[in-house]
Amino acid sequence: MTGNISQDLKSGALFYHRNPRPGKLEIKPTKPLGNQRDLALAYSPGVAVACEAIAADPTEADSLTTRQNLVAVVSNGTAVLGLGNIGPLASKPVMEGKAVLFKKFAGIDVFDIEVAENDVERLVNVVAALEPTFGGINLEDIKAPECFEVEERLKLRMNIPVFHDDQHGTAIIVGAAVTNALALAGKRIDKVRIVASGAGAAALACLNLLVSLGARRENIWVTDIEGVVYEGRAALMDRWKAIYAQNTDKRTLGEVIEGADIFLGLSAANVLKPEMVKKMGEKPLILALANPNPEILPEVAREARPDAMICTGRSDYPNQVNNVLCFPYIFRGALDVAASTINEAMKAAAVKAIAELAREAPSEVVARAYGGETPNFGPESLIPNPFDPRLILRIAPAVAKAAMESGVARKPIADFDAYADSLNGFVFRSGFIMKPLFSQARSEPGRVIYAEGEDERVMRAAQAVVEDGIARPILIGRPAVVDARLKRFGLSIEAGRDFDLINPEDDPRYRDYVATYLEAAGRKGITPDAARTLMRTNPTVIAAVALLRGDADALICGVEGRFDSHLKHIRNIIGVAPGVDDFAAMSLVITSKGHYFLADTHIRPDPTAQEIADMAVSCAVHVRRFGIEPRIALLSHSNFGSADTASARKMRTALALLRERAPDLEADGEMQADAALSQVVRDRALPSSHLKGAANVLILPTLDAANIAFQFARVLADALPVGPILLGPAKPAHILTPSVTARGVVNMTAVAVVEARAQTETQRQAGAQPQRA
Numbered sequence: 161m162t163g164n165i166s167q168d169l170k171s172g173a174l175f176y177h178r179n180p181r182p183g184k185l186e187i188k189p190t191k192p193l194g195n196q197r198d199l200a201l202a203y204s205p206g207v208a209v210a211c212e213a214i215a216a217d218p219t220e221a222d223s224l225t226t227r228q229n230l231v232a233v234v235s236n237g238t239a240v241l242g243l244g245n246i247g248p249l250a251s252k253p254v255m256e257g258k259a260v261l262f263k264k265f266a267g268i269d270v271f272d273i274e275v276a277e278n279d280v281e282r283l284v285n286v287v288a289a290l291e292p293t294f295g296g297i298n299l300e301d302i303k304a305p306e307c308f309e310v311e312e313r314l315k316l317r318m319n320i321p322v323f324h325d326d327q328h329g330t331a332i333i334v335g336a337a338v339t340n341a342l343a344l345a346g347k348r349i350d351k352v353r354i355v356a357s358g359a360g361a362a363a364l365a366c367l368n369l370l371v372s373l374g375a376r377r378e379n380i381w382v383t384d385i386e387g388v389v390y391e392g393r394a395a396l397m398d399r400w401k402a403i404y405a406q407n408t409d410k411r412t413l414g415e416v417i418e419g420a421d422i423f424l425g426l427s428a429a430n431v432l433k434p435e436m437v438k439k440m441g442e443k444p445l446i447l448a449l450a451n452p453n454p455e456i457l458p459e460v461a462r463e464a465r466p467d468a469m470i471c472t473g474r475s476d477y478p479n480q481v482n483n484v485l486c487f488p489y490i491f492r493g494a495l496d497v498a499a500s501t502i503n504e505a506m507k508a509a510a511v512k513a514i515a516e517l518a519r520e521a522p523s524e525v526v527a528r529a530y531g532g533e534t535p536n537f538g539p540e541s542l543i544p545n546p547f548d549p550r551l552i553l554r555i556a557p558a559v560a561k562a563a564m565e566s567g568v569a570r571k572p573i574a575d576f577d578a579y580a581d582s583l584n585g586f587v588f589r590s591g592f593i594m595k596p597l598f599s600q601a602r603s604e605p606g607r608v609i610y611a612e613g614e615d616e617r618v619m620r621a622a623q624a625v626v627e628d629g630i631a632r633p634i635l636i637g638r639p640a641v642v643d644a645r646l647k648r649f650g651l652s653i654e655a656g657r658d659f660d661l662i663n664p665e666d667d668p669r670y671r672d673y674v675a676t677y678l679e680a681a682g683r684k685g686i687t688p689d690a691a692r693t694l695m696r697t698n699p700t701v702i703a704a705v706a707l708l709r710g711d712a713d714a715l716i717c718g719v720e721g722r723f724d725s726h727l728k729h730i731r732n733i734i735g736v737a738p739g740v741d742d743f744a745a746m747s748l749v750i751t752s753k754g755h756y757f758l759a760d761t762h763i764r765p766d767p768t769a770q771e772i773a774d775m776a777v778s779c780a781v782h783v784r785r786f787g788i789e790p791r792i793a794l795l796s797h798s799n800f801g802s803a804d805t806a807s808a809r810k811m812r813t814a815l816a817l818l819r820e821r822a823p824d825l826e827a828d829g830e831m832q833a834d835a836a837l838s839q840v841v842r843d844r845a846l847p848s849s850h851l852k853g854a855a856n857v858l859i860l861p862t863l864d865a866a867n868i869a870f871q872f873a874r875v876l877a878d879a880l881p882v883g884p885i886l887l888g889p890a891k892p893a894h895i896l897t898p899s900v901t902a903r904g905v906v907n908m909t910a911v912a913v914v915e916a917r918a919q920t921e922t923q924r925q926a927g928a929q930p931q932r933a
């Protein structure tokens with residue numbers, strides 16, 4: 161049955177499941193258990209208090225246990241993928257896989273439960289008895305027709321959502337694919353002829369949903385292992401299948417496929433033959449969804465009918481119509497409003513959200529998953545890619561809203577903006593910490609110039625910046641190249657309407673810009689000839705001059721090229737702010753344990769004590785813009801005077817200078833990194849430290865130390881970096897690094913816009929102050 165899978169994938173799959181430890185899951189505690197007190201809280205005697213609270217009020221289980229975020233993936237192994245009845249034990253890899261997808265895509269915890277029970281009554285009893293453990297039940301790979309009865313009965317008995325994924329998850333995504341394919345083919349759902357292969361769980365649920373979307377029962381033809389489902393057929397019939405019985409003397413798929421607009425395959429490998437495909441109607445939609453091997457391979461179908469739109473359930477072909485696009489998010493929405501069930505309104509909301517998302521510009525994450533080739537909406541991209549991070553952002557709120565409107569939400573969401581933020585924070589780890597900056601930027605967007613305007617990441621960032629309303633982008637790039645690339649990446653922003661463009665090869669401001677450049681850098685070794693050449697060839701120079709002239713409010717560069725050479729131009733043209741000796745760089749790392757700002761990660765090799773103190777003050781200003789109160793640690797190998805090396809003395813002097821300059825700042829040093837991050841460790845060395853809790857701003861003694869710590873955190877703690885944030889320029893200018901993602905560029909845009917706004921405000925206040933003699 162795994163015949164169409166390459167040898168390489170087969171051995172890779174076994175290796176993946178075996179190593180480094182068997183299976184795909186583990187259970188992790190979410191609370192500390194490091195000492196006697198933790199033990200007393202987590203277990204006896206403290207746990208008894210939690211038990212009694214639930215006994216007194218069962219709804220307390222939602223806040224005292226994992227139940228509200230825990231789903232059971234239940235199978236008896238009777239219809240595992242298209243492998244048939246291979247039993248519950250052999251189904252376990254699939255169920256563990258579903259658990260991983262629930263967790264990765266929607267943050268939902270899962271116990272996979274494989275039950276050795278084929279009798280409907282007994283299976284229902286087993287699952288119903290699990291209600292105290294779970295917030296929802298996802299039935300999986302239970303064969304038809306038993307699955308229909310199991311689901312119907314459980315829905316009646318249980319007060320939590322019961323969802324048969326193979327039926328409804330598949331139907332929802334098929335509904336979205338059909339909606340979009342018919343729109344592209346210019347066909348109406350009430351007119352199309354649908355031929356199904358398979359009359360099991362998935363196929364019948366899909367047909368039912370298509371009927372609810374407007375398909376007409378008389379236009380639907382169903383076939384299964386016995387052939388056509390016709391009125392009067394006795395073999396292998398059941399009441400669910402009988403709904404689609406046609407009054408016909410046709411008996412085979414080959415006969416009924418004639419003129420079909422849609423082939424819906426949810427049966428077994430290779431049942432659809434090229435000669436059948438040739439007989440289908442114009443621009444046919446072929447949904448060959450059997451797993452792992454489809455009813456027809458896309459290349460075979462394409463050869464028979466070049467005008468066909470083709471979908472499979474597999475990730476190695478375009479148009480993966482697979483219930484993974486649905487089940488994590490429909491449960492996310494249902495659990496988040498404590499829905500008592502998943503009803504038709506919630507399913508319809510999911511179909512609409514998925515179909516609409518496919519029509520939006522593709523996301524950067526999907527582009528990366530496709531190795532840079534971004535599929536735009538069309539026959540090769542009828543539905544979103546499973547890695548599209550917007551799936552959760554669109555489907556979960558749509559489902560939650562539908563649950564509320566249809567009266568099944570027990571805990572309605574009061575603030576959908578806050579809910580969107582929490583989902584955003586799940587998808588983009590930087591989401592939560594960046595939120596204050598995005599809100600500020602949105603309230604007063606600035607003009608941000610991007611030196612590398614032809615870079616894909618910058619273009620994608622510009623699209624997001626325009627959609628988010630945080631800035632008006634100015635891209636430096638050749639119009640034809642920018643235009644062609646925007647089209648290639650499926651981005652909808654337009655020059656003039658959404659962003660401005662500076663063409664380095666031909667711009668009317670060229671002469672003025674050269675003059676400004678010479679004024680700023682003429683005494684720094686830039687000759688008129690060099691100025692003219694650089695103004696045509698170096699986008700960082702153009703961007704810096706635009707910033708200096710006030711044609712932009714902030715500058716972002718560094719997506720390509722060396723940090724140092726960008727810095728040289730910023731130094732020459734923009735210079736440092738009054739009262740600042742030199743630039744420094746602060747980088748934010750977002751880890752699962754918290755957010756940490758590190759300096760100087762990129763510029764000064766060995767800052768002096770005075771420079772360290774100044775840097776701490778500049779860092780504090782930036783950190784406050786994130787809505788975070790800075791807690792500063794000056795780091796060293798020495799712990800509060802434990803060593804007397806030159807670098808320890810430097811950090812001690814820096815602390816004294818910092819205290820003098822900014823006595824209100826919560827800062828201490830010199831201290832080791834563990835003392836900075838843990839109050840318990842710090843208390844052992846110096847209980848009277850001015851610093852309380854974990855430090856969030858870490859100032860390191862040298863560039864080596866800072867950069868190494870930063871890179872260690874990125875790799876070992878799987879930390880997400882934001883920055884570097886350039887400290888000290890006279891106007892907001894930031895030099896990113898070539899590893900930055902489009903999201904990183906967007907984040908730095910928000911930082912730069914807020915900084916520009918703060919600078920304008922400071923200048924306005926300074927201008928309003930009466931001049932002192």
Ligand SMILES: NC(=O)C1=CN([C@@H]2O[C@H](COP(=O)(O)OP(=O)(O)OC[C@H]3O[C@@H](n4cnc5c(N)ncnc54)[C@H](OP(=O)(O)O)[C@@H]3O)[C@@H](O)[C@H]2O)C=CC1
Nearest residue numbers: 239241242304359360361362384385427450451473482483
């Ligand atoms: N892409 C996706 O997201 C999904 C894909 N699927 C795939 O759909 C298929 C069916 O799954 P499911 O509905 O859960 O299973 P069921 O066992 O409930 O249904 C299987 C159906 O396929 C029919 N069938 C089996 N072999 C053939 C054949 N050679 N020719 C015609 N019909 C055949 C069976 O007919 P009979 O009843 O007469 O035996 C039955 O009607 C599987 O391959 C599965 O992997 C399922 C869910 C989601």
Ligand SMILES: CC(=O)C(=O)O
Nearest residue numbers: 241242326451482483
């Ligand atoms: C995808 C899925 O659920 C199946 O093939 O059964």
Ligand SMILES: [Mg+2]
Nearest residue numbers: 241300301326
């Ligand atoms: Mg399945």
